Amino acid sequence: MGWYILIFGLLSVLLVFAGVAALGKRKRELGDMERTMHMGEGHTHDPALAHPAAQKHETGIKETGASGGVFRKEGLGAKVKHLFHGGGRTDTWSGLEDLLLKADLGPKAATDLVNRVKADYKGGANVEELVHREILEMLGPDEPLHLNDGLNVVLVVGVNGAGKTTTIGKLASRLSLEGKNVSLAASDTFRAAAGEQLEIWAKRAGAHLVAQERGADPGAVAFDAVKAAEARGSDVLIVDTAGRLHTKAPLMDELGKIKRVIEKAGAQVMETLLVLDAQTGQNGIAQARAFTDAAEVTGVVLTKTDGSAKGGVLLAVREELGVPIRFVGVGEALGDLRPFEAAGFADRLLSG
Ligand code: GDP
Numbered sequence: 240m241g242w243y244i245l246i247f248g249l250l251s252v253l254l255v256f257a258g259v260a261a262l263g264k265r266k267r268e269l270g271d272m273e274r275t276m277h278m279g280e281g282h283t284h285d286p287a288l289a290h291p292a293a294q295k296h297e298t299g300i301k302e303t304g305a306s307g308g309v310f311r312k313e314g315l316g317a318k319v320k321h322l323f324h325g326g327g328r329t330d331t332w333s334g335l336e337d338l339l340l341k342a343d344l345g346p347k348a349a350t351d352l353v354n355r356v357k358a359d360y361k362g363g364a365n366v367e368e369l370v371h372r373e374i375l376e377m378l379g380p381d382e383p384l385h386l387n388d389g390l391n392v393v394l395v396v397g398v399n400g401a402g403k404t405t406t407i408g409k410l411a412s413r414l415s416l417e418g419k420n421v422s423l424a425a426s427d428t429f430r431a432a433a434g435e436q437l438e439i440w441a442k443r444a445g446a447h448l449v450a451q452e453r454g455a456d457p458g459a460v461a462f463d464a465v466k467a468a469e470a471r472g473s474d475v476l477i478v479d480t481a482g483r484l485h486t487k488a489p490l491m492d493e494l495g496k497i498k499r500v501i502e503k504a505g506a507q508v509m510e511t512l513l514v515l516d517a518q519t520g521q522n523g524i525a526q527a528r529a530f531t532d533a534a535e536v537t538g539v540v541l542t543k544t545d546g547s548a549k550g551g552v553l554l555a556v557r558e559e560l561g562v563p564i565r566f567v568g569v570g571e572a573l574g575d576l577r578p579f580e581a582a583g584f585a586d587r588l589l590s591g
Contacts, residue, residue: 306577307584308517308544308553308567313342314591316367323366332357342588343548345521345555351377352554371585377554378581382538382563385509386419390468392476392506396494396530397514399430399482401523402542402568406514407477408440409576410540410566415445419474424464425450426457426497429481437479443573447471457481457493458500465504476506491533498534512565514540515556517548524552524559531560540576542568550588 315338322334332353339349355373356366384393393410397403411421423441425448427433434450441448449464461478468476480497498508513536515527530536539560541553544567557564564579 306567306580307582307587308541308550308577308579309569310517310544310548310550310553310584310587312591313550313588315339315342316370316589317591319370319589320367326362339551342551343520343555344551345524345559348377348551348554348558351558367589371589374554374585374588375581378557378584379563381578381580382565383578384538384565386475387509390465390473390476390506391509392465392478392501394478394480394494394497394501394508394511394534395514396480396511396534396536397482398523398526401482401514401516401519402540403427403479403482403514404433404436404440405571406512406540406542406566406568406576407437407479408444409568409573411441411446411475411477412444412573413576414475420472421446422464422468422471422473422476423448424461424468424476424478426460426464427479427481428453428455428457428460433479433481446477447473458496461497462500462504465501465506469505490529494534510537510565511535512538512540513560513562514542517541517544517552517568518546520548520552521555524556527556527560531562536560536562538563538565540564540566540568541579545569545575550584553584 318338319335322331322338325331335356336349336353339352340346344352352370352373355376356369359369359373360366395403395407407423411423414421421444423437423446425434425437427437428451431453434453438448438450440446447467449460449467451460451463457480464476464478478497478501480494501508511534513527513530513534516523519526527539539556539562541556541564544550544553553564553567566576567579569575569577
């Protein structure tokens, strides 16, 4: 009898566990469905009809601070101050270089910054202020996207996974909110799902998408897109490109061809933006050089500054690639792209 009660009891406990697990699974499924619907919400309305102002709430653009990128605060200023307590001795300068290397400035930017500060340093000077000033000098003036009247073509390049598609979506949304008519060209016809992903972003951003089937000629897509954008009276056409990087030659050929086709279609490439993942650090910068060699890159978008990357990587990018930072990615949402502001960046890097 005791055995029956024990087995019955065990079965009841198992049943209760199975019930709880099934309920949890259903809840997760519902959550996934809700997220998918949210991603695809553009499918339910014609973005061309939606006024940008009406979308502002949806995108949740909050422009408070952090336009130098979110990055963790480094507290570099206090460390520099402490280091220079006894004046600028030889070992102090090498100590400063070590601090900068630890902040991920990379060898070139670290040496350059030390030399600049050294040249200006006089005994008793406020070193923290000097470092701040020289960082701003190295970064140069903040430069927004250059856009003219008429159709502006913006070519977007970068390795897969850097955040290219997401950045295009965010940029399209930002420009739409500024009242611009935006078109997108899905010229990354190589990667499976690249077109579908871009379509979702286009709908969320209220932009018009020109795409062809997978494997189509990227130049042909760009040509069609220029013609369609002109016909629609678009202000900006953002062209996505394939991020594969086996060797430099095909990359150069493909980017060169896309550019020539765009010109043949009667438009000018105003900007070539290189999208770079801040978290790939110094390795990512070396890889990115293939793009600055292949295309005339006019600006960098540094993504994922909200991750584990140290702020110094931004100075390394500026110094190693010699191209201004135009935007920083501060998250995965539609409003998480900010125009770069050097002063905010320097403040954040030095304060802790
Ligand atoms: P692509 O292959 O270069 O087109 O990269 P995707 O746009 O698909 O982005 C790759 C991943 O990075 C996705 O999970 C994005 O959500 C994520 N991502 C892109 N930009 C940012 C950013 O600024 N912050 C964070 N946290 N994630 C980002």
